[in-house]
Amino acid sequence: MDEQKKLSEEYRLMKRIRTHFQKGLVQYSLIDEGDKILIALSGGKDSLALLELLAERSRILKPHFSVEAAHVVMTNITYKSDHKYLEDFAREHGVKLHIVETSFNSDTDNRKSPCFLCSWNRRKALFTLAKELGCNKIALGHHQDDILQTLLMNITFQGAFSTMPPKLVMRKFDMTIIRPMCLVHEADLKRLAELHHYQKQIKNCPYETDSHRSDMKQIFAQLEQMNPEARYSLWNSMSNIQHELLPQNDSE
Numbered sequence: 330m331d332e333q334k335k336l337s338e339e340y341r342l343m344k345r346i347r348t349h350f351q352k353g354l355v356q357y358s359l360i361d362e363g364d365k366i367l368i369a370l371s372g373g374k375d376s377l378a379l380l381e382l383l384a385e386r387s388r389i390l391k392p393h394f395s396v397e398a399a400h401v402v403m404t405n406i407t408y409k410s411d412h413k414y415l416e417d418f419a420r421e422h423g424v425k426l427h428i429v430e431t432s433f434n435s436d437t438d439n440r441k442s443p444c445f446l447c448s449w450n451r452r453k454a455l456f457t458l459a460k461e462l463g464c465n466k467i468a469l470g471h472h473q474d475d476i477l478q479t480l481l482m483n484i485t486f487q488g489a490f491s492t493m494p495p496k497l498v499m500r501k502f503d504m505t506i507i508r509p510m511c512l513v514h515e516a517d518l519k520r521l522a523e524l525h526h527y528q529k530q531i532k533n534c535p536y537e538t539d540s541h542r543s544d545m546k547q548i549f550a551q552l553e554q555m556n557p558e559a560r561y562s563l564w565n566s567m568s569n570i571q572h573e574l575l576p577q578n579d580s581e
Contacts, residue, residue: 372410
C-alpha cells in the first residue's frame, strides 16, 4: 500500500510539474524549432530537475530541439560536486555533459560580492562554451520562487521593479537565456529530488547563507503564510502596473 501511495504521489507531482513546465515554455515562447540548448548543470536539485525535464521534452517531436549540459567548476571556491554522479545522471537522460573550469580573484574588485563575481564568471564560461558548441540558447534552473524572491530583492535593495525574466535575448552576444522552470514551484522540486533520489552536493558554497537571498526566502515564506495566494499576486503584479496610481516625475 505504501508503494502504491508513493507511485500515486509521484504521478500527481510529475503531472503538476510537467503542466507548469509546459505552460512556461509556451506562454513565454522559450523553445523554437531547431534550437540547440546548453543546460547549466550546477548539480543542485533545480538544475538536475531542469536537465530531466528538458531531456524528456526534447524527445517530443515538435518543436524539435537538442540539448547538451555544462558543469562549471569554480576552482577558488570550496563548493564541490560529484562529477561522476553528474556525468552518469546526464548520460542516463541521453545528454552529453561538458565540465569546464574557471576562477575569479575577488581582490581585483572588492566593490563586488563573491557571489556576484562567481556568478559573472560562471556565466562567462557558459557563454564561451555555448558558442563553441553552436548553441543558441542557455537554460538556467531558476524556478518561480527564485524569480519572485529576486523581484522582492530588487525592489528592496535596488529601488527597481525588475527580476530575472523567463526569456532574455542578448543580441550583443547572439545568445538567449531561458528559464524553462519559471512557473514551477520550489516545493515541488524539493519533493521531486526526494522521490528521484537526487544526490546532494559534497560541499555547499561557503557564501550560501551570507547573501540577502537567504533572508528574502524567509520573507517570501512569511508572505505565503499571510496569504497562500501571495506568489500569484506578486507574479500578476509584474503585468498589472497601474501607472496612474503611482508617483509621477514632475516632467511628465
